[in-house]
Each structure stands twice: as C-alpha cells, then as structure tokens.
Amino acid sequence: MGKEPIGIKLLPSVSRGPTRDVAYKIYILVLTFFCYTCYHLSRKPISIVKSRLYRNCSDPSVSSDERNGTECDWKPFDKSDASALLGGLDLAYLFAYAVGMFCSGHIAERISLRLFMSAGMILTGVFTAAFGLGYFFNIHSFYYYVIVQIFGGLAQSTGWPSVVTCVGNWYGKGKRGLIMGIWNSHTSVGNILGSIIAGAWVDGAWGWSFVVPGIIIASMGVLVFLFLVPEPADVGCTEPASDQGKGNEETQPIINRDDNPKRSEAVSIWRALFIPGVIEFSLCLFFAKLVSYTFLFWLPKYISNKTSYSAEKAGDLSTLMDVGGIAGGIAAGMFSDYTRGKATTCVVMLVLGAPMMFIYNEYGSIDYAHSVGLLLLLGFMVNGPYALITTAVSADLGTHKSLKGNAKALATVTAIIDGTGSVGAALGPLFAGVISKTGWNNVFWMLIGCDILAIVFLVRLVYKEIQLWKLFGCREPLEDNNEEVTVQNR
Template identity: 35%
Template sequence: MAESVAKQAGMEGNLQRHVAPTSSLNLMKLRTFVITFTTYATFHVARKSFSSIKGELSRELWMVSSLTSQSNMYGLMDMVFLGFYAVGLYVSGMLGDRLDLRKFLAGGMVGVALVLVAFGVAGLANIHFFWFYLVLWGINGAVQSVGWPANVAIMSRWFGQGERGLVLGLWSSCSSFGNICGGALVSILYGLADPTLAWKLVMLASGSFMLMQSAIVYAFLVPVPPKPHLHDDTDVQEASSKAAIDEDDMCAPAGISFSRAWMIPGVASYAVAYACVKSVSYSLFFWVPYYLTAARHMDNAKANLFSILYDVGALVGSVVGGYVTDRMGGRRSLYIVSSLCLAGLDMQFLFGATEHMTGILLFLTGILMGGPEMLITTTISADLGTHASLAKNAQALATVTGIIDGTGSIGAALAQYVVGRIANCHSVCEDTALTDLTPRVCPTTCAWDSVFFMLQGCVVVGMLSLSGLVVQETRAAWHLPGNKLQHRPVLQSDDDDEDASLWHESKISGPDTPGSSASCGSPVSSTTADDTSSEAGSLKHRV
C-alpha cells in the first residue's frame, strides 16, 4: 500500500515538473498580446497617413496625371493598394503557416517603413508624377499584407478556442487604436508645421514608428508557446529567449493547401460577407476625412479629429461584439447580421447631417461596423482555422485568415475605385474675383449621396451572404444541447465535457498551442494513440 502511494506521488511530481508554471505562461501571454497589439496598430497608423492627407494633396493639386478628377486618382491609389494587399494576403497566409513568423513579420514591417519614408522623401524632393506614387503605394499594399495573418496566427497559437471571443475582441481593437493614433499624429503635425510640409512629415514619422516596432518584434516576440514539458520558470524563460533569437530547430508546421482551406464549411460565406463589410469599413476609413474637408469644408486637423470618432466607435464595437457573442453561446453570424442591419439604417442619415450629428453618427456607425469586422477576421477565422474537419491537419490558421482577409481586401479594393468614380469630385472655379490680387474660389463638388447609397447596398449583400448560417445558428439554439454550433464540437453528454475538452485541445490545437501534450517530432506511443482513438469515438462533430 505504501509503495503504491509513493509511486502515485512520484508520478504526480513528474507530471507537475512536465507542466510549465501558469504564472510564467500568463506573463508570456501578456507580452505576446502587447507586442502584437502595438505591432498591428502601427500598421494602421501607416494606413491612416495617406487617407488623412488627401485633402491637402487635393488643395495643392500635388499629383499630376492625365486624370482630371482628384477623386479618381485617390480612388485608383486606394484600389491598387488594396488589390496588392489582397493578393499578398493569400500568399502571406500560406507562407505564415510555413515560415518563422517572427522573422516574416519583422521583414514585412521593414518593407512598409521603407515605402513610407520614400513617399515622404519624394514629397520633399517635389516629385509630382502620379504614377510614381501609384507604384509605390502598390508595393506598400503587398508588404503590408504580412501583418494581419502573421499576428492572428501568433495570437491563435497562444490563446485557446474557449478564450478567443473576449481576448481577440480586445486584441482586434488594435486596428481602431492605430487609426486613432494615426489621426492624432496627423492633427499634431498639422498644428506644428505648415500644411504643405506637414503631410510630408506625416509619412516620414509613420515610417520611423514602423521601423522601431519591427526591431521590437524581432528582438522580443515569441511566435509559439513553450513546450508543455518544460520543468520550471528558468526553463520557460530560457525557451522564450531561445525562440526569440533562433527558431531554426523548430519543426515546420504541415500547412494546408489553398483549395482545401476554401472547402472548410463557412469559409466561403464569411469571405463574401467580409468583402462587403470591409468595403464599407475601408470606404469610410479612406474617404471620411476627404468627405469632411470637401463637403463639410473642415480643415485637415478638424476633419481628422472627426474621423477618429468612427475609429473610437469601432474600438468599442470590437470589444462589445466579442463579449456579446460569447454570452450568446457563439451565435456570431446572428450578431453580425443584426449589427449590419442597424449600420445600414445609420448610414441613411449620415449624408447631409449637421456637424454635431455627423460626429454622433460616425461614432455609432463605428460601433456597428467594428463588431462584425472584428468577429470575422479574428474569432471566426481562428475557429475555422481549427475546424473539426481539420482534425488531422490543424495548421491552417494563417491560411484561413489570409483567405478571408484577402477576399475582403479584393472587395474593398474594387469599392475604393467605385467610390472615386461615383463621387466624381472636381473643382468648379467661380470667376468672382474683384481684382487680380483676389484668388478665385474653386469649391470641390462630389456626388456623396450616391456613395452612401452604394455603401448601403454592400451592407445588404453582406447580410444575405450569411443568411444560411443565421438559419443554422437559430436551429442550433433551439435543438442542440448547450447551444453548441456547427464549427465547434458537440458533446454527446455533459459527463464527457472534461475528457472531450482535453481531447479537443490536444487533437485540434496542434503541438504549437497551449494544452498540447505532444512535442514537435516526438513519436506517439501506441497506448496514447489507442486512448485518443477511443476518446475520439465519444465525440460527435457537427459540420
């Protein structure tokens, strides 16, 4: 009896030694959260830079080309940026599942920094050739595509499926946070320098921040959690440092084919929905400052402060969306459709509103659009990347994320060109000068009412693309025990909850996620395989 007790105590001691301390893992999770959050926020600071200086570029008639309409030139630049960004997302998503994410992400950030600095230097050098800036902005879109799939894949490896709703909801507010910081940066520089110089400083400052953040990523980011067989805190810290410096000894993930990722249930529907959501979101992101300067006759500093209200609303909406859908039992498509419906109604009153009401409506629109955008690109992408149908190959997080965000970017790219064409902004000069010393008045006129009508149409299409999933979730809410949905495992009985969750964590999450007991490249014993097989038989996955 004593021998059996001693043997059991020894086994428990060995088990405890083979599990990394929770406190160390939580600190490492926090560090990963902060680094990835600030990293992608920096990406959005870079994107906000160009959308915030359109008004000044239009006043200076800076870019010279055969295109007579300023909105056509800016719309074409936005389309090229998002077009290259979309194509790059498909490639970056697949590479992200196969390469060292730390080096891959840092390298992309250096590329973005160089493009932004080149844009600012070209302004200081008085280069007005439109096609030069167009090519430069296309390169910017391609290298910026590295950011989202890599960051989402890293976050999904560190945080399990049960905590992704709220955690990724908080984390995805990094885009809105970056937009806010970018708008604030523009307002500060426009207040400190002459507008003709300020927009050039905006591009140089954005590039400098991106370069500094890339150094932080390369030095401190740990893309995968430590192996669960580490012994103590010292081992955890040593493994973290080693992972941040050299990961050549790690086993490369298996990855998944591009066509196979499209066949995952729900990927196509959410990809189409996100194309519509991102078209609306990025149209407001790229064009609201220009709309406020052209239609509301605001100066650049004030217009950027108003545009920040939309970003603040999106930040609030991303957090609220994650929390509410977790409380709803994961019925995310139902929440997305409801939120989009309200957003469409909100945009009906945005055009032509008073100045104060414009600020209120921009904030409300940000809340209603921020939730769906966050859910599709983070929580839903992570869930689909670990779908039950991928039980034998769960290394698809970056690929699925790249597909969904890439498809959304294609839709957004086309939308930017359409917005520029529909708006058809052009200056109408009035010969009202009393003397030769009095400058002529050349107000800018645009068809903004047609633009907002087009955005409402995109919202309707996005709602229709998710209608089938809404029906499934509604039926699941009434008929399935525990309100478990089709992309999550449905347990046969409550008694199996603990064993099933353990099997799901180890089997679905893969060796590079918390909770996995198999280290990379380690053989699995026949006993373990048999146990896993028997536990798998106790689960029923609803697809």
C-alpha cells in the same frame, strides 16, 4: 527552446508552470497589439493627406499666401480628375494588399513567423516613408506614387496572418471572441494615432505625415525580430488544447511538432476553402470590408467637403468612427461568446448598420454634436462585424475540428478570409472616388447596398445557428454540435 528569440534570452526568466504561461500570454497579446497598431498607423496618412493634395484655392481655409503664390495642391493631383487619381492610388495599394494576403498566409505557415513579420514591418516602414519623400524631393510623377503604393500594399499584407496566427497559437477557443474583440481595438487605435500624427503636418510639410509613421513601424519591426515568440513551444510553455465542445481553457503538454508529421504539414488553400463557413464569411467580409475601408480612406475628405473644417480638423473628427469601432468590436466579441452565434452577431450589426449610414449622411453635417454622436454609432455598427470576422471567426475556422488537430491552417484560413475582404476593400475606395463626382449621396447608397449583400451571404449560417439553439441552447458551442444536427436532419 532552440527557437527562443535573442531578446527573450536577455530578459529576466519567468518561473515555470502556470505563472509562466499566463505571463507569456499577456506579453504576446500586448506585443501583437502594438505591432498591428503600427500597421494601421502607417496606412492611415493617405486618407488624411488626400484633402491636402487637392484643394480648392478659393476655399476660405486656404491662406492668402497659398492663393497668391505657393501651391495649394500637389501635382499631379491638381486637376479636375484628382478624385479618380486618388482612387487609383487606393486601388493600387489595396489590390496589392489583397494579392499579397493570399501569398502571405501560404508563406507564413512555412517559414519563421518572427522573421516574416519583422521583415514585413521594416519594408512597410520603408515604403510608407517613400511616399512622404515625394514631397521633400519634389516628385510629381503619378507612377512613382502608384509604385510606392503597390509595394507598400504587398509589405502590409504580412501583418494580419502573422498576428492572428500568433495569438491563435497562444489562446484556446474559450472566450476567444471577447479576448480578440478587445485585442482587435489595435485597428482603431492605429487609425486614431495615424490620423493624429498625419494631421500634425498635413497643412504644412505633409511629407512628414508619412515619414514619421514609417520610422515608427520599421522600429517596431526590429523589436519583433528581437522579442516575438510565435508559439508556446519556442519558450517551453504549454499550448491551449482544443476546447472539445466545453468552452474551457485547458492546456496540454507541448509535443515536438517535428515528431508529428500530421501537425507539421501545411494546409493548402484549396483544402482550407472547404472548411465549413470559410467561403460564407469570406464573401461577407468582401462587402463588409468594402464599406469599412471606404470610410477609412474617404471619410476625412467627405467631412471636409460637407463642412467648412480644415483638413486637420476633418481628420481628427474622423477618428471618432474608430472610437466607436473599438466598442463595436468588443461588443461583437462578447455577444458571440455568450450566444456562440458569430454569424448571427454579424448579421444583427449589419442590419443596424445600413440605416445608420443613411442617418449619418442626412444629419451628420448639421453641427459638430451631430457629427460626433453619429460617427460613434456608425463606427460601432460598421466595424463590429468586420472586427469579429477577421479575428475570432478566422481563428476558430483555422482550428476547426475538421482539420483533425492540424495546427498549420490558421495563417492560411486567415489569409483567405481577409484576402477576400481586401479585394472588396480595394474596390470600395475606387468606386467612391468615381461615384463621388455624381454626389456623396450616391456613394452612401452604394455602401448601403454592399451592407445588404454582406447580410445575404450569412443567411444560411444564421439559419443553422438558430436550429442549433433550438436543439442545444445558446450556451453550447455550436460548431461541435454540427454533426448531430446533420444526422438528425437526415
């Protein structure tokens, strides 16, 4: 109870027993949901503002005042190499995010999760706002924006290992796919809110598109410091026990983790890599996240280029992909819970996602109705596997039975998987910025190729899941039967 946050001490006490456990579980799920909503809310503005930083002054959407005197773009993004420069900003941010992710997982296992995430959110707010201050202070140095993006990426990397570890500490494996599928909608909700907030100022004083999200996430960081409870033991609750192959939600009494050196020992990155499935899902996410983040950072500009829509309208329309992504993440979680086949679930959605990207590129700009319908379907297929791997898959592998009860692997495993995916996320927008000069069709062929490569890395795991279904049926927990299958195969 000594680790109870200050804010929790000020709240009305909750009765002991099961009611207390359930109340805290719901509370943690809601709080972490809003936390990561703020993370995505603060990283979305750059994709909305891109079409404002570089605009064709002969475009009909540009007012006569802008053509005749005021700037219709922003130096240094006012020349023909604007796409490459904007792609460079994405690379700086996402590469820093990927590097920071590996470090964050390592750190998060060793210090207070509450302090770590609180500091990360406040710093994220500072650097998000700093990008927008470039507008108010009339800063036109490319290096200023690059440096801000680098530090912003490092600060953002504190979020994912922290929230996944926190939720994983409170919830067992039973129905984890569905719970985390619903919970993971924070990603899309954050993107939608970020698009709306940034879009409100994009055609005017675009600096507010960054300053306002920066204030929001920094304020949320203060609330995290006051109210986040990373582990049940911090408030005297019971923790979820291992499922032991039964898919239940049994609980066990809290033990003093300091009395159990084995549980207190943090897991090294090297050891985490040898947990079965970590490498395959990491490489799959490399390509799946490359595709997802290319859309995240370039979809509004693509829509603006393919249609006559303004930057604000294109940004609003792009949010429909996130709406579809919410449904895709929930559907992936439900299906994986029912079948116990997470790799198979990912592959099915990836297989459907490749032709969906081709169809959207061909027919998505015909009219508004086509854009709406196809964006919803595209988001469903593209974001479903990405959501499942970064949530339920990461949480399951971080508590894999090969760890023999060690509770200090979740953040490390999450960081390895999402960090590897973030390297792909860094490369995707960069490639898109370069390839878009040759035509958007080539960008989509690149994305389709990456989608296919994501499938390839899960083929072995899908084969194993099929073999397990034949032996035990789709309702049995697959990971707990792996040893039996290995023995029989021998």
